Amino acid sequence: MKIVRFKDLFLDISLNKFLIKNIKYMKVLASPSSIGQIDIKPFELLESHGYEVIKNPYGRKLTEQETVALGKDCIGIIAGVESLNSRVIDALPILKCISRVGVGMDSVDINYAESKGIKVLNTPDGPTRAVAELTLGLTLSLLRKIPNAHLDLKKKIWKKQTGSLLLGKKVGVLGLGRIGRMVAESFKALGNPVYGFDPYPNKEWAKQKEVDIIGFEELLSTCDILTIHVPGNKDGSAIIGKDQLALLKRECFIINVSRGGVIDEDALYDVLKAEQLAGVALDVFSKEPYDGKLCELENVVLTPHIGSYAKEGKLKMEVDAVQNLINALK
Numbered sequence: 001m002k003i004v005r006f007k008d009l010f011l012d013i014s015l016n017k018f019l020i021k022n023i024k025y026m027k028v029l030a031s032p033s034s035i036g037q038i039d040i041k042p043f044e045l046l047e048s049h050g051y052e053v054i055k056n057p058y059g060r061k062l063t064e065q066e067t068v069a070l071g072k073d074c075i076g077i078i079a080g081v082e083s084l085n086s087r088v089i090d091a092l093p094i095l096k097c098i099s100r101v102g103v104g105m106d107s108v109d110i111n112y113a114e115s116k117g118i119k120v121l122n123t124p125d126g127p128t129r130a131v132a133e134l135t136l137g138l139t140l141s142l143l144r145k146i147p148n149a150h151l152d153l154k155k156k157i158w159k160k161q162t163g164s165l166l167l168g169k170k171v172g173v174l175g176l177g178r179i180g181r182m183v184a185e186s187f188k189a190l191g192n193p194v195y196g197f198d199p200y201p202n203k204e205w206a207k208q209k210e211v212d213i214i215g216f217e218e219l220l221s222t223c224d225i226l227t228i229h230v231p232g233n234k235d236g237s238a239i240i241g242k243d244q245l246a247l248l249k250r251e252c253f254i255i256n257v258s259r260g261g262v263i264d265e266d267a268l269y270d271v272l273k274a275e276q277l278a279g280v281a282l283d284v285f286s287k288e289p290y291d292g293k294l295c296e297l298e299n300v301v302l303t304p305h306i307g308s309y310a311k312e313g314k315l316k317m318e319v320d321a322v323q324n325l326i327n328a329l330k
Helices: 005-022 041-048 062-073 086-089 110-114 128-146 147-154 178-189 205-209 218-224 242-247 265-273 311-329
Strands: 026-030 050-056 073-078 099-100 120-123 171-174 194-199 226-228 255-257 279-282 300-302
Touching: 005 178, 026 062, 026 255, 041 050, 041 311, 062 073, 062 086, 086 110, 086 218, 099 226, 099 279, 110 120, 120 311, 128 147, 128 178, 128 226, 128 255, 128 265, 128 279, 128 300, 128 311, 171 218, 178 194, 194 218, 194 300, 218 242, 265 279
Parallel strands: 026 050, 026 073, 073 099, 099 120, 171 194, 171 226, 226 255, 255 279, 279 300
Antiparallel strands: none
16 A cells, blocks of 8 residues: 655645646637727736636637637636527536626526536626717717718718707617616706616616606607617517507607617618608617618618727726636636
8 A cells, every 4th residue: 555645745735736826727718809909908817817818810709619619628708799509518518607798698598507507697887888878879870860971971972961859859768777777867867858668677766867667669659769778589589570660650760779680670671761760770780790771771870789899898898707707717
């Protein structure tokens, strides 16, 4: 029988601690293609805690196969919007944490991940102000036809188009989570009457901020401006389809910064083409990158899913996601 001396055991333990402390054997996949572009602080934070960072080399959203190939030896993922379904999760044998840069978790099979002992986290506070401010910007751009005037003048066409004032418009806010509440408060600060619908509204907040909580269909038929801040249906079906669009005033403007597919894009095209709706601003689409027929219309403002793309907010989300992962793996 081999006798293990205390001195040798102490040396073995010390050596293991040294190796664990000094060898970067823990890998983390940073999947968003844009992470670290504003500031390398997210990478520095990971490396300072002993993690080796595996970066997305493709400059776009990863496919399932690419996620598996890059993440197979990773203990954690700083996640974007790539699919992290059961197939992907099963192919990542040592994964312990998924930390999403952003709020939406549609691309993650949360229940399956948690059943495998994988912690799933997000950054709910990071994008709130950025998305709320974009909502205001899109609203004013749509009302005053700013993009149309800009494009005309870039073509050296001097054409004055008459828009609409924000003053006096009834604003309907669909979805009163963090972003929806900030949007509602912003329009209230500008003097607009604000109405809201949410399946589980914070009635105390609504009373304090003087936001009227009304039913879904009543919201659609009441508002002059409808802003959308909902996660969408789990099956991907539209919340606002042909029947719901028919409830809106002909003079109504829609701003969707929530999820692609929340509005039936074909039905939306038809009512815009028929001038049964004043205009629409969309930052999200059912298929991205978007190149569909809404691009043909003049009464739309389209942006390429930039809701959280304010540098201050984006950096905060990235750092928060990294810190969430570090804390979870401790």
